[in-house]
Amino acid sequence: MRDVWLAILRRYALLFAALLLVIAADIAVNITPPLVLQYLVDHLADGAIAEETLLLVALLYFALCAAGGLVDTLKETGITVLGQKITHGLRSAMCQRLSRLPADFFVQHESGALSSRFINDVDTLESLFDSGVVSMIADACTILAILAVVSQISGGLGILLVIALPLLFLLTRYFQRRMRQAQLDNRAAVAKTSALIPETVDNIRTIHLCQQERYMAERCRVSLKQSFAAMERSNFCDSIYSPIIICNCTAIICLMMALSVSSSAMQALFGMTVGSVVALIAYVRRIFTPLESIGMEIQNIQSAIAGIDRLREFFAAPLESLPPAAASPSPAEQQLPLVIEHVSFGYGKGPSLFRDFSLTVREGETVTLAGRTGVGKTTLFKLILGLYAPRTGNIRICGLDPRAIPAEKRRPICCCVEQGFTAIDGSVRDQITLRDARVTEAAVQEALALTGMAEVCAQLPQGLATPFCPALFSQGQRQLLGIARAIALNPRLLLLDEITANLDALTERQIIRALQAASKDRAVLSISHRLYEASGGKIITLS
Known part of the structure; x- marks a missing residue:
């Protein structure tokens, strides 16, 4: 100080x-x-x-x-x-x-x-x-x-x-x-x-x-x-x-x-x-x-x-220890959206949640994580997002260590949709763009069309310029806005953390259809059994 x-x-x-x-x-x-x-x-x-x-x-x-x-x-x-x-x-x-x-x-x-x-x-x-x-x-x-x-x-x-x-x-x-x-x-x-x-x-x-x-x-x-x-x-x-x-x-x-x-x-x-x-x-x-x-x-x-x-x-308080600057990834590494190699992790001095875990998710592939509560599914997402460093092993997103990816480059590479939608102050458009100048109006409309929210937003009093209020949308519609936010900059890797939890069957089917459209031609790692059943992807069980 x-x-x-x-x-x-x-x-x-x-x-x-x-x-x-x-x-x-x-x-x-x-x-x-x-x-x-x-x-x-x-x-x-x-x-x-x-x-x-x-x-x-x-x-x-x-x-x-x-x-x-x-x-x-x-x-x-x-x-x-x-x-x-x-x-x-x-x-x-x-x-x-x-x-x-x-x-x-x-x-x-x-x-x-x-x-x-x-x-x-x-x-x-x-x-x-x-x-x-x-x-x-x-x-x-x-x-x-x-x-x-x-x-x-x-x-x-x-x-x-x-x-x-x-x-x-x-x-x-x-x-x-x-x-x-x-x-x-x-x-x-x-x-x-x-x-x-x-x-x-x-x-x-x-x-x-x-x-x-x-x-x-x-x-x-x-x-x-x-x-x-x-x-x-x-x-x-x-x-x-x-x-x-x-x-x-x-x-x-x-x-x-x-x-x-x-x-x-x-x-x-x-x-x-x-x-x-x-x-x-x-x-x-x-x-x-x-x-x-x-x-x-x-x-x-x-x-x-x-x-x-x-x-x-x-x-x-100790600052986050960033990995040393690495050489630019090779073209072969850049082609793989997600590579996890022999990763072990545990919180603090506690026991490891998983040991020697490896996983590769390729372009256009959907992988679903399964396992009992507390096995480490959401924790693995935190490691992929760079919030924590693994005890051993490596994680690479498009050939880069997630903790070393600059903040301005993260969104076009990897985005995560969580269980609940977190709103910011501003209009409905701001909920999708997050006031990021790189998200064009065309990208906003495309993201809304893929998630089926274009018509809903068009009927608002001021369209996308309407000040956001949770009462304007149902819980399922807010989740669809979260998906539109995640895909607005066309990320190569999409992480889905139990986003269909606590939803009725009709709303869940609507979100699954939106996810199928949003997942096309990009790598998807999900904690959602429904998406696995609908997409025909592979499932990985953590134990």
Whole structure:
């Protein structure tokens, strides 16, 4: 993850440098007004200032105060822009990495928890810059600058502040640790809640049938309660931190005034004049204002650190190991749509689902896989699609390792039709083209004609431009759209994963006829006994 951060910071190095200059200007402008005020009060007390000079000094004071507000606004704007740029770069890096993660990662991590990393955890990083680490650095620099100026005006007050600030720093560290743990607990609870929502929605019918509403509600309630408890701990620490800072500010001012009049030695140490008293009180308040702000910034920083910890886990996940680049396949290899040679595979460290399995599917041939549930039929499809790497053996699609086929070349080579139709946002045409510019209108019409869906789509209110809605089509018609999507770019290999499951006999016969038309002159590997019976192909039994 460090490489990602360095790349993002290098990309926005100029913006970061400009922000540092604005922060420096903000500090300079904000520590100057008390000095002007000291000069003004001291000379007014002595009566040794001309009216013209008094007016100019007063105008300078108000000008510096106004400039301080303008520079502070510019600083906050720069911090916000930098935060947005960095979080945009981080999300872009995460999206690039997402496409390279192995299928095992998505099996081990629920979709809700993964989306929480992209949305909630990255959002916390924006606050890291908006009102977090950058603001905290600016406040720390302001404190150091004020300490330097105060020490020049009053050595005694400088000593008091040097004694008080380490104690306040230790107090800050204590609250920091408490709030960080609370934020970590909250992020974990939010991720758990995010994972429960899609799980509940996906299984809502089963939950109702089994009367498990109370069980699911209790699971959600526990996660929400954990989140609320963590946030309450964090808010409690934040709520008592600011009052402590304000009380210390008042105590130091009172102690300064009391010590400065206690003896002549103390008066000499504190070096008090009317103007310096006014300036020092202003500086004490100014030095505690950033400390008070740090109390709020700590909470944002700890929330961001909790998010960074979870993002670090995402970036630490091993990427898919792609096979080394191989030489271009020979013409003989390219003519064979699918070759499986002595393949063995098992999930993780579990037992092998099949050992030394070999299969060749030629152009125009239909092969059906048979076997009991759990024998590995669908797993074999995942291997062919390149989602997993075999433990031993080789798989070649048109002479190429499926994991090494570029994404833009996969669809014209191999397509898979699953049991359920997965829709995307858009029109009916988009369901077939997947917004792929290579799929022409003629190819769409041909695919619909082969699957028998051309007339159905023509009767829609806006034809193929009709916004897709599941209610427009029956389950069987959605499966036919899935077949049309698969054959739109005329792939050489077609994989059919139990697509006639859970369909009535009439709809099943319609799909079988569509598959027979779509399977002509291409290799087909299927998990469908009906298609085997209708096509007269061969059957391979896995055991």
